[in-house]
Amino acid sequence: MLPPLEIPTIDISPLLDSSSTVIRRQEVAIALLNAFTTFGVFYITSPTHPVFSTKKKDQILDATTRLFALDNSHKAKIPKIQPGGFTRGYVPIGGESGSTTKELKEGFSYGYEWPPNELEAKAQEDGGLNGLQGPNAWPEQETLNHLDQGQKDAFKETLQEFYLSVCEVAKGLLKGISLALALPEDELSKYCTTSETISFMRLFHYLPYADQQHSSQIGSSAHTDWGFLTLILSPCKTVGLQLFHDNAWQDVPSVENTLVVNGGDYLSLLTGGKLISPLHRVVSNGKEERYSMCCFYYPDYDAKIPLLVQDEARGQAASGSYSLLRDQRSEEDKDVSSKDQNGGGQDARSIATKLLNGEVNFGDYIVSKWTQVFRKGGAY
Numbered sequence: 001m002l003p004p005l006e007i008p009t010i011d012i013s014p015l016l017d018s019s020s021t022v023i024r025r026q027e028v029a030i031a032l033l034n035a036f037t038t039f040g041v042f043y044i045t046s047p048t049h050p051v052f053s054t055k056k057k058d059q060i061l062d063a064t065t066r067l068f069a070l071d072n073s074h075k076a077k078i079p080k081i082q083p084g085g086f087t088r089g090y091v092p093i094g095g096e097s098g099s100t101t102k103e104l105k106e107g108f109s110y111g112y113e114w115p116p117n118e119l120e121a122k123a124q125e126d127g128g129l130n131g132l133q134g135p136n137a138w139p140e141q142e143t144l145n146h147l148d149q150g151q152k153d154a155f156k157e158t159l160q161e162f163y164l165s166v167c168e169v170a171k172g173l174l175k176g177i178s179l180a181l182a183l184p185e186d187e188l189s190k191y192c193t194t195s196e197t198i199s200f201m202r203l204f205h206y207l208p209y210a211d212q213q214h215s216s217q218i219g220s221s222a223h224t225d226w227g228f229l230t231l232i233l234s235p236c237k238t239v240g241l242q243l244f245h246d247n248a249w250q251d252v253p254s255v256e257n258t259l260v261v262n263g264g265d266y267l268s269l270l271t272g273g274k275l276i277s278p279l280h281r282v283v284s285n286g287k288e289e290r291y292s293m294c295c296f297y298y299p300d301y302d303a304k305i306p307l308l309v310q311d312e313a314r315g316q317a318a319s320g321s322y323s324l325l326r327d328q329r330s331e332e333d334k335d336v337s338s339k340d341q342n343g344g345g346q347d348a349r350s351i352a353t354k355l356l357n358g359e360v361n362f363g364d365y366i367v368s369k370w371t372q373v374f375r376k377g378g379a380y
């Protein structure tokens with residue numbers, strides 16, 4: 001048995017408080033740099049911010065549990081996620097995988113709730129909606145009424161509010177990361193002006209499975225996250241999230257009043273690999289269910305961010321291990337479309353170069369990635 005990893009918990013309050021001193025923000029930046037360069041995964045907290053409160057955790061866990069406890073007659077009516085990059089709605093069991101292994105999880109994916117008429121107005125504007133913008137796919141009203149029955153807080157509003165608060169926390173983190181890279185505090189925020197409208201939250205329900213080799217079934221296949229930052233509320237005591245560190249899979253346990261942060265591939269690539277985008281997976285202990293709420297925070301769709309760290313030579317990033325640059329299509333799909341247009345067959349290094357040179361923008365490339373992990377079928 002390995003001793004538990006000493007993954008730090010960082011109090012990011014100074015990044016969320018505009019009246020904090022530069023010195024305090026710099027202290028947080030140093031802690032972030034340390035955690036990002038050692039593990040790529042760490043916990044964040046802020047004692048007075050509601051998103052880290054036990055009350056908020058209970059509220060979100062309760063809403064999530066109720067959603068996945070719906071009977072199939074209700075579940076079947078929630079629109080399912082569709083191929084094409086834009087991910088909103090119900091993720092059926094087996095409906096996505098980052099590998100050839102079946103992932104025993106169901107999910108619900110939602111994001112920015114456009115004020116009435118705004119989405120339509122945006123669609124009419126020059127340029128219109130990008131490939132990651134669109135309406136949420138909420139359960140129908142009858143199901144929402146059922147979910148709200150006997151509850152103090154409405155399901156939909158609870159989830160919307162949670163998404164926006166996690167995005168606020170991500171914005172604070174951007175400042176700390178900029179400082180950690182010895183850049184002006186607002187450097188990364190410049191590339192994240194419309195992030196809320198394309199980032200999204202995924203509620204997951206992992207089912208127990210017996211195969212403790214995790215070879216025929218898994219919760220989430222070994223992968224790195226593609227984007228900038230992933231912020232995870234991990235409310236269950238049962239272990240599931242694991243980090244590949246020191247050549248072994250090691251548990252990332254749930255810690256009360258924190259969110260787990262994972263660095264993403266794009267952020268790592270932009271720092272020449274200095275900030276780690278960690279390899280991780282989700283497994284089952286064979287007995288218990290697990291729930292998690294993961295916010296995938298992206299930079300702007302049209303972001304073409306240059307290398308942020310000048311003292312790191314280009315090409316040093318671990319581009320071969322980034323899921324972002326790996327072909328994750330099913331074997332069947334690879335066979336069918338060998339003349340793939342979406343970058344699936346391209347060499348990782350050439351995609352990395354294109355992203356860094358601004359030949360490809362972040363959004364267009366990410367849309368093609370979502371197509372790779374979509375799997376036909378899926379069950380309730």
Ligand SMILES: O=C(O)CCC(=O)C(=O)O
Binds near residue numbers: 204225232280294
């Ligand atoms: O459920 C979790 O804790 C993590 C899930 C994850 O890694 C992902 O969906 O990218």
Ligand SMILES: [Fe+2]
Binds near residue numbers: 223224230280
């Ligand atoms: Fe992940």
